[in-house]
Amino acid sequence: MKNYIYIAAIILTYAAGGMPARADDGIVHRSPFDFDADGKTDISIYRPGPSESWIAKSGGGNFVTQFGLPTDKLASADFTGDGKTDIAFFRPSTGQWFVLRSEDSSFFGFTFGTNGDIPAPADFDADGKADATVFRPSTGTWFIQKSSGGFVITHFGIDGDQPVVADYDADGRADIAIRRPASGEWWIDRSSSGVIAYRFGSSLDKTVQGDYTGDGKADVAVWRPSTGIWFILRSEDASMLAFPFGQFGDAPAPGDYDGDGRFDAVVFRPSSSTWFIAKSGGGTTIVPFGSAGDQPLPGAFVR
Numbered sequence: 620m621k622n623y624i625y626i627a628a629i630i631l632t633y634a635a636g637g638m639p640a641r642a643d644d645g646i647v648h649r650s651p652f653d654f655d656a657d658g659k660t661d662i663s664i665y666r667p668g669p670s671e672s673w674i675a676k677s678g679g680g681n682f683v684t685q686f687g688l689p690t691d692k693l694a695s696a697d698f699t700g701d702g703k704t705d706i707a708f709f710r711p712s713t714g715q716w717f718v719l720r721s722e723d724s725s726f727f728g729f730t731f732g733t734n735g736d737i738p739a740p741a742d743f744d745a746d747g748k749a750d751a752t753v754f755r756p757s758t759g760t761w762f763i764q765k766s767s768g769g770f771v772i773t774h775f776g777i778d779g780d781q782p783v784v785a786d787y788d789a790d791g792r793a794d795i796a797i798r799r800p801a802s803g804e805w806w807i808d809r810s811s812s813g814v815i816a817y818r819f820g821s822s823l824d825k826t827v828q829g830d831y832t833g834d835g836k837a838d839v840a841v842w843r844p845s846t847g848i849w850f851i852l853r854s855e856d857a858s859m860l861a862f863p864f865g866q867f868g869d870a871p872a873p874g875d876y877d878g879d880g881r882f883d884a885v886v887f888r889p890s891s892s893t894w895f896i897a898k899s900g901g902g903t904t905i906v907p908f909g910s911a912g913d914q915p916l917p918g919a920f921v922r
């Protein structure tokens with residue numbers, strides 16, 4: 620009972636919007652999976668069978684396109700730098716990337732990585748364009764193809780680690796980071812402030828890092844499939860926020876769906892093809908979109 624009251628109390632804090640506003644630091648913090656550049660993450664899915672991506676644009680209208688193969692890994696990000704997320708895939712069998720330009724729906728492809736690599740595109744050089752990136756678990760090596768030119772090859776992590784890239788120190792540059800499931804360790808190589816490590820979550824938790832508190836710094840966060848509880852490690856003071864949202868069988872799809880600069884807890888429920896969005900600005904939105912077997916695009920980098 621005591622535990623229940625504790626959780627209820629923190630939900631109230633969360634829903635009341637008691638978080639500080641995002642830092643006014645001049646850095647553009649774009650919402651992920653924002654296909655129409657209105658600052659809001661869009662409800663969107665990939666349907667592997669027919670290789671269709673369906674996007675419910677928060678600015679209005681639906682978009683559907685056939686692109687990729689059923690066995691491709693989701694890798695959507697803003698590679699072209701126009702503020703709109705580009706539908707993109709990584710093909711493990713060949714190490715190829717395929718990007719559908721948001722500007723004109725033309726596509727380009729290139730080879731970067733090899734079978735077994737895990738795609739983790741993000742903007743490491745802070746030029747507004749996502750950089751093709753893979754983490755190679757077998758050797759613990761990161762390969763980053765910078766959009767501004769040049770490559771980064773660096774060792775960070777060991778076999779079995781999972782990439783959990785985000786901007787944890789709010790300098791506008793994505794940070795190399797891994798989660799080690801067996802021990803629940805997170806190791807973050809912050810681009811401006813050095814390496815930091817946390818122990819947070821259990822091996823079965825799903826990684827849902829993002830800026831839930833609105834200070835511009837991504838918060839270490841996990842979603843527990845067995846109970847549907849979200850655990851967020853606040854970047855401000857490393858205190859923990861926990862609240863239930865979703866249930867077993869759901870797929871977490873974190874992002875900023877209401878565009879207030881704070882991540883929202885979101886799950887896609889395949890059994891009923893329904894999205895549940897706990898808006899950080901307050902209120903819950905329930906939207907039917909997709910069908911069983913679909914993969915939420917905003918869940919592309921949930922590990």
Ligand SMILES: [Ca+2]
Binds near residue numbers: 741748749750765766
């Ligand atoms: Ca870049």
Ligand SMILES: [Ca+2]
Binds near residue numbers: 785794809
């Ligand atoms: Ca950073």
Ligand SMILES: [Ca+2]
Binds near residue numbers: 830831832836
């Ligand atoms: Ca934060």
Ligand SMILES: [Ca+2]
Binds near residue numbers: 876898
């Ligand atoms: Ca939000």
